Amino acid sequence: QLQLQESGPGLVQPSETLSLTCTVSGASISSSVYYWGWVRQSPGKGLEWIGCIYYSGNTYYNPSLKSRVSISVDTSKNQFSLNLSSMTAADTAVYYCVRQPKTNNMDSWGQGTQVTVSS
Amino acid sequence: EIVLTQSPATLSLSPGERATLSCRASPGFSFFLAWYQQKPGQAPSLLIYDASKRATGTPARFSGSGSGTDFTLTISSLEPEDFAVYYCQQRSDWPPSITFGQGTRLEIK
Numbered sequence: 001q002l003q004l005q006e007s008g009p010g011l012v013q014p015s016e017t018l019s020l021t022c023t024v025s026g027a028s029i030s031s032s033v034y035y036w037g038w039v040r041q042s043p044g045k046g047l048e049w050i051g052c053i054y055y056s057g058n059t060y061y062n063p064s065l066k067s068r069v070s071i072s073v074d075t076s077k078n079q080f081s082l083n084l085s086s087m088t089a090a091d092t093a094v095y096y097c098v099r100q101p102k103t104n105n106m107d108s109w110g111q112g113t114q115v116t117v118s119s
Numbered sequence: 120e121i122v123l124t125q126s127p128a129t130l131s132l133s134p135g136e137r138a139t140l141s142c143r144a145s146p147g148f149s150f151f152l153a154w155y156q157q158k159p160g161q162a163p164s165l166l167i168y169d170a171s172k173r174a175t176g177t178p179a180r181f182s183g184s185g186s187g188t189d190f191t192l193t194i195s196s197l198e199p200e201d202f203a204v205y206y207c208q209q210r211s212d213w214p215p216s217i218t219f220g221q222g223t224r225l226e227i228k
Contacts, residue, residue: 046221105168106155109163
């Protein structure tokens with residue numbers, strides 16, 4: 001059974017970089033069918049797709065976040081990671097890692113992790 | 120960028136009634152339209168993909184329809200567990216991106 005689990009800090013200082021990792025179990029991240037992505041949800045902005053990565057390293061990013069986002073993959077650990085720089089209060093949200101069939105939608109979600117930006 | 124507008128924002132119905140939720144894409148056509156259900160304290164879960172295909176485990180009372188710019192999610196006869204928030208989502212090729220609608224809250228009348 002596929003499981004995705006987010007890990008990382010729940011509190012980030014303004015201007016710092018958020019680093020989150022998603023550990024995938026029950027499936028190989030090296031599957032040719034799937035991309036692996038990040039989605040966030042805040043009360044003010046609803047659901048927002050951040051970006052996704054293929055096991056080969058090919059990435060797609062939300063144009064509105066592209067200048068601050070980096071997603072990487074570690075196939076040896078069956079993990080992928082998100083870095084989001086220059087964090088502000090507007091980045092406070094629940095961050096989900098997801099599986100994306102051919103990037104089209106999100107068929108599996110992690111439970112989500114709350115990230116708060118505050119000094 | 121394609122914007123997805125969902126209506127109504129809130130829908131109040133009783134168990135056993137039929138629910139019709141709308142999602143409109145603007146500007147331009149939308150492809151790979153998907154619908155999600157989110158219950159309080161939980162992550163969203165995929166219900167419908169490619170506008171009309173039920174995801175694994177989606178009950179048959181859920182159906183999706185539409186193409187181009189107008190899409191509909193229909194729940195034929197509401198069960199108590201169906202009261203939740205529903206989101207539509209689309210993928211665009213250029214610029215390559217994914218966007219969500221703002222959601223429709225389906226509440227018990």
